[in-house]
Amino acid sequence: MSDKNGKQGLSRRQFLSYALGGTGAFMAATIAAPLVPFAIDPLTRTSGGGFADSGLKESDVKSDFPTMVDFKVHRKDGWIEENVKMRAWLIKDESGKIMAMSPICTHLGCQVAGTVDGNGNPKPSEDGEWWFHCPCHGGRYTIYGINDKAKPPQRPLDLYEVKVEGGKIMLGAISQRKA
Amino acid sequence: MFKKTYDWIDERLGITPIWRDIADHDVPAHVNPANKMSAFVYCFGGLTFLIIVTQILSGMFLAMYYVPDIVNAYRSVQYITDEVLLGQIVRGMHFWGASLVIIMMFLHMLRVFFTGSYKAPREMNWVVGVLIFFVVMGFGFTGYLLPWDQKAYWATAVGAQIAESVPWIGKYIKTVLIGGDVLGALTLTRFFAIHVFFLPAGLLGLLGLHFIMIRKQGIAGPL
Numbered sequence: 536m537s538d539k540n541g542k543q544g545l546s547r548r549q550f551l552s553y554a555l556g557g558t559g560a561f562m563a564a565t566i567a568a569p570l571v572p573f574a575i576d577p578l579t580r581t582s583g584g585g586f587a588d589s590g591l592k593e594s595d596v597k598s599d600f601p602t603m604v605d606f607k608v609h610r611k612d613g614w615i616e617e618n619v620k621m622r623a624w625l626i627k628d629e630s631g632k633i634m635a636m637s638p639i640c641t642h643l644g645c646q647v648a649g650t651v652d653g654n655g656n657p658k659p660s661e662d663g664e665w666w667f668h669c670p671c672h673g674g675r676y677t678i679y680g681i682n683d684k685a686k687p688p689q690r691p692l693d694l695y696e697v698k699v700e701g702g703k704i705m706l707g708a709i710s711q712r713k714a
Numbered sequence: 715m716f717k718k719t720y721d722w723i724d725e726r727l728g729i730t731p732i733w734r735d736i737a738d739h740d741v742p743a744h745v746n747p748a749n750k751m752s753a754f755v756y757c758f759g760g761l762t763f764l765i766i767v768t769q770i771l772s773g774m775f776l777a778m779y780y781v782p783d784i785v786n787a788y789r790s791v792q793y794i795t796d797e798v799l800l801g802q803i804v805r806g807m808h809f810w811g812a813s814l815v816i817i818m819m820f821l822h823m824l825r826v827f828f829t830g831s832y833k834a835p836r837e838m839n840w841v842v843g844v845l846i847f848f849v850v851m852g853f854g855f856t857g858y859l860l861p862w863d864q865k866a867y868w869a870t871a872v873g874a875q876i877a878e879s880v881p882w883i884g885k886y887i888k889t890v891l892i893g894g895d896v897l898g899a900l901t902l903t904r905f906f907a908i909h910v911f912f913l914p915a916g917l918l919g920l921l922g923l924h925f926i927m928i929r930k931q932g933i934a935g936p937l
Contacts, residue, residue: 569804570772570804572799573799573800573804574775613790614789614790
């Protein structure tokens with residue numbers, strides 16, 4: 536940059552406009568500094584992570600059909616803390632490991648129903664291997680929650696983290712399985 | 715980069731004359747603190763506006779967490795103060811800013827009064843200024859209730875009784891003010907709506923008039 540005399544360097548006008556702009560930017564930053572962290576506060580909060588007692592014992596879980604259980608999870612929603620009702624379907628897989636499936640359809644989030652009789656007891660599937668059926672768009676899953684690729688859901692039912700403590704089954708965070 | 719973007723827009727919309735018209739104007743010597751330090755009294759109006767801007771900003775952010783409902787209001791304010799990141803600072807900005815607006819506005823009014831700036835041809839701007847004063851008082855009165863704590867509740871109870879003391883129509887003013895016979899759920903939603911929708915709309919309109927008039931008429935001459 537050069538001024539009227541052709542000298543290199545900062546002209547007075549430029550210096551003043553930088554000084555003014557800098558001061559303005561500093562003032563704006565002072566105001567914004569507390570507001571931005573205030574708005575992004577939710578990023579500093581972890582969601583859950585704890586385990587909740589499912590109310591089922593290890594011996595309650597069968598290997599032929601899934602067993603349904605309703606349990607409560609403690610949830611903190613801003614200033615409101617409550618115990619939210621959750622549902623899981625538990626089954627022992629071929630290796631005898633307990634898996635706990637979330638009944639939330641992986642298509643658009645409806646609640647899938649298991650194949651049960653009038654008393655709520657599991658019974659064999661009526662359409663081959665498909666045991667869970669979604670009422671919304673016909674999504675269906677096997678007893679292990681594996682989805683029918685020909686139907687809308689494109690990944691298996693989500694799984695709860697499972698922990699066995701003194702024979703009691705504790706359920707934790709929900710995670711997705713690969714398609 | 716910035717220059718190029720600016721030029722690109724300017725080429726199409728010709729924005730330079732618009733902002734030059736707003737920003738480029740001479741500051742008379744008698745209001746420039748660089749010439750005479752005592753001219754700082756001419757800053758009070760601008761400072762009032764600066765604080766009003768921070769009030770609007772901090773208020774917008776507070777509204778992200780605040781709930782105008784008698785069950786949740788106090789707890790949401792508690793949540794803002796105790797748990798949200800820098801919540802105490804943002805609430806503090808709004809709390810202290812509220813008093814500062816009134817102080818600055820009052821100092822601005824004193825300056826206009828003692829320099830005689832309200833005289834012809836600027837009488838209308840004085841009137842608009844007085845209307846702004848009332849609107850800001852309305853902000854103070856309605857905002858005071860929102861934390862829904864004891865101080866808020868009883869201050870509003872007193873305010874409502876003062877309104878009731880108006881001869882003949884006082885009873886009706888009070889009912890409309892608190893939205894019924896009891897100071898409760900309806901009062902809180904009413905005051906919230908007034909505080910965040912009605913008064914800001916009024917204030918921005920009046921400030922617009924205030925600024926247009928001062929640009930049109932210029933700052934009053936030296937004493």
